Amino acid sequence: MKRSEVRKNKKKRWYKIPLIVLSVLVIIGGVWLLSIYNKAKTTVNDKMYQEVESIDKAVSKKKVKDKEQLNVLIMGIDVSEGDSGRSDSMMVATLNPQEDSMKLISIPRDTRTEIIGKGIDDKINHAYSFGKEDMAIATVENFLDIEIDYHISLNMTGLQMLIDELGGVTVNSELAWQDGSYNFEKGPTDLDGKKALAYVRMRKEDPSGDFGRAKRQRQVVEAMIKKGASIGSVNKVGSIIDILGDDNLKTSADFDDVKRLFTGYSGVRKNIESYQVQGQGQMIDGIYYYVVSEEEKQNVHQMIMNN
Numbered sequence: 540m541k542r543s544e545v546r547k548n549k550k551k552r553w554y555k556i557p558l559i560v561l562s563v564l565v566i567i568g569g570v571w572l573l574s575i576y577n578k579a580k581t582t583v584n585d586k587m588y589q590e591v592e593s594i595d596k597a598v599s600k601k602k603v604k605d606k607e608q609l610n611v612l613i614m615g616i617d618v619s620e621g622d623s624g625r626s627d628s629m630m631v632a633t634l635n636p637q638e639d640s641m642k643l644i645s646i647p648r649d650t651r652t653e654i655i656g657k658g659i660d661d662k663i664n665h666a667y668s669f670g671k672e673d674m675a676i677a678t679v680e681n682f683l684d685i686e687i688d689y690h691i692s693l694n695m696t697g698l699q700m701l702i703d704e705l706g707g708v709t710v711n712s713e714l715a716w717q718d719g720s721y722n723f724e725k726g727p728t729d730l731d732g733k734k735a736l737a738y739v740r741m742r743k744e745d746p747s748g749d750f751g752r753a754k755r756q757r758q759v760v761e762a763m764i765k766k767g768a769s770i771g772s773v774n775k776v777g778s779i780i781d782i783l784g785d786d787n788l789k790t791s792a793d794f795d796d797v798k799r800l801f802t803g804y805s806g807v808r809k810n811i812e813s814y815q816v817q818g819q820g821q822m823i824d825g826i827y828y829y830v831v832s833e834e835e836k837q838n839v840h841q842m843i844m845n846n
């Protein structure tokens with residue numbers, strides 16, 4: 540064999556080696572993606588999915604398919620030993636894929652309203668205690684005269700674990716205070732999971748009371764949305780799925796809904812606006828309530844409908 544032919548054969552072999560390596564990497568990557576996909580599908584459908592009577596599933600699915608505006612009720616659930624839990628925070632996230640925008644509207648937990656299904660006026664966060672997600676959804680729909688398309692219930696333990704898995708989040712604190720465990724400085728503040736819980740729960744040191752507390756909750760939710768969508772978090776998908784699937788999150792969105800939301804609504808995180816329902820504190824029969832006028836309810840209704 541001529542020397543030139545030997546050199547040509549060597550070149551061919553060198554070409555083949557990178558192609559083989561690339562093929563192996565592609566196969567490994569495909570197997571990993573498939574395993575994550577199957578894991579996510581099983582976790583969402585078997586552990587996280589929760590069908591509720593208050594939401595018309597067929598209507599919600601059609602809206603997602605057609606990329607229409609959606610209203611999602613997000614509830615932070617605080618459960619103490621021996622009780623059924625309560626919605627410590629309630630937000631309506633309005634997602635508009637046409638404008639790539641999101642509105643996060645906080646409803647103060649002491650807001651006085653009719654509890655649908657109970658037939659009494661009480662604090663809105665008691666709706667969850669009385670009738671779990673179904674009663675909370677129906678009560679919020681009646682309060683703001685809107686239609687809730689999906690719900691997400693995340694307990695506080697899950698919130699802490701999720702923030703830790705994301706590597707923490709950064710918020711801009713408007714106050715400086717101490718709570719015995721942490722010193723919070725005014726300005727950009729890095730939070731791990733445990734510190735984030737202290738940040739969103741504080742109320743007594745805040746001159747704005749529940750108003751300031753709800754604002755901090757929205758800050759943490761926004762920070763989690765942005766951090767969770769970052770490229771650097773892709774390699775944590777498996778562990779995040781494990782955390783959420785370990786009885787920490789319940790949602791009326793099944794896996795097909797989640798896929799469509801991920802592909803059709805991912806741009807809404809680019810423009811997030813926050814608002815809190817306005818009202819005044821009042822003592823009624825010796826109990827503190829946050830009373831919201833009909834005018835303000837209509838204002839928030841229009842804000843959501845015209846997003």
